[in-house]
Amino acid sequence: MPSLGRLHLITDTRPGRDPLTVLRAALAVARAELVVQVRVEDDATDREAYDLTRRVVALCAPYDVTCLVNDRLHVALAAGAAGGHVGADDLPVGAARRVLGATAVLGATAREPGTAAGAVAAGASYLGVGPCHTTGTKAGLPAPIGPAGVRAVADAVDVPVVAIGGVTAARVPALLAAGAYGVAVVGALSGAADPGRATAELLGALGC
Numbered sequence: 001m002p003s004l005g006r007l008h009l010i011t012d013t014r015p016g017r018d019p020l021t022v023l024r025a026a027l028a029v030a031r032a033e034l035v036v037q038v039r040v041e042d043d044a045t046d047r048e049a050y051d052l053t054r055r056v057v058a059l060c061a062p063y064d065v066t067c068l069v070n071d072r073l074h075v076a077l078a079a080g081a082a083g084g085h086v087g088a089d090d091l092p093v094g095a096a097r098r099v100l101g102a103t104a105v106l107g108a109t110a111r112e113p114g115t116a117a118g119a120v121a122a123g124a125s126y127l128g129v130g131p132c133h134t135t136g137t138k139a140g141l142p143a144p145i146g147p148a149g150v151r152a153v154a155d156a157v158d159v160p161v162v163a164i165g166g167v168t169a170a171r172v173p174a175l176l177a178a179g180a181y182g183v184a185v186v187g188a189l190s191g192a193a194d195p196g197r198a199t200a201e202l203l204g205a206l207g208c
C-alpha cells in the first residue's frame, strides 16, 4: 500500500468551483503529503468522473501523490487511481476491497467505534471520521462529533484516522490531539482566496 499523506484534498465540483486550479496550487506546496480524493456530484456521469480522475491522476503523478476516487470504484480502476473511499450508501467495505484488490488504498467512513472496527476488519486501510464540525459543503449529515468523537474512533482502531467536516487549520491541533492522523478538506482549500497559502497553513498545523 502506498504511504498515506496527511492532507486529503477532496475535489469540489459544485458549480462555479475550479477543482483543478485548486489542485495545482496545493500540489506545488504539499507534494507527497497530499492525497487527492476525486469526489463528483451525485448527478455527474461516470464519463465526467472518469475524465476528471484521469486529469487528476496525471497531475498527481509527477509529485508521487496518491489519487483516490469517492464512491465509484470502477472509475478508480479504469482511471488508474490508487484506490477509493466508500461510505454507508456505497459498496460495503469488504466488497469494495474485493473490487479494488489487496494492495489498493481503501478508505471507509466511520462515525463511531463499532462501525470503525467493522470497517477495518473488512479491509479498510484508513477511516474518514466526521463530521467533526459543522459544514456547509454536504447536506444531511448527522450532528458534529467533535474531537471527542474522533478520539473514540481513533482509540478503537489501528489504521490512520482522517478527520473530516468543517476542518480548518485552526481546528487541526485539537483533532491531532484526539488521535487523528490527518485531515480531509473541501472548503478550506476550495474556498480559499489563496489555495497554495491555505495548503501551507494546513500542513503547518499538521506538523508536516
Ligand SMILES: Cc1ncc(COP(=O)(O)OP(=O)(O)O)c(N)n1
Binding pocket: 008, 037, 039, 070, 071, 085, 086, 087, 088, 089, 090, 107, 108, 109, 127, 128, 129, 138, 162, 164, 184
Ligand atoms: C476522507 C473522507 N471521509 C468521509 C467521506 C464521506 O464519504 P461518504 O460517507 O460515502 O459520503 P460521500 O462523500 O460519498 O457523499 C469522504 N468522502 N472522505
Ligand SMILES: Cc1nc(C(=O)O)sc1CCOP(=O)(O)O
Binding pocket: 109, 129, 130, 131, 132, 134, 135, 136, 137, 138, 141, 164, 165, 166, 167, 184, 185, 186, 187, 188
Ligand atoms: C463529503 C463530506 N463527508 C463528510 C462526513 O462527515 O462524512 S463531511 C464532508 C464535507 C467536508 O467538506 P468541508 O471540508 O468543506 O467541511
Ligand SMILES: [Mg+2]
Binding pocket: 070, 071, 085, 086, 087, 088, 089, 090
Ligand atoms: Mg460515499
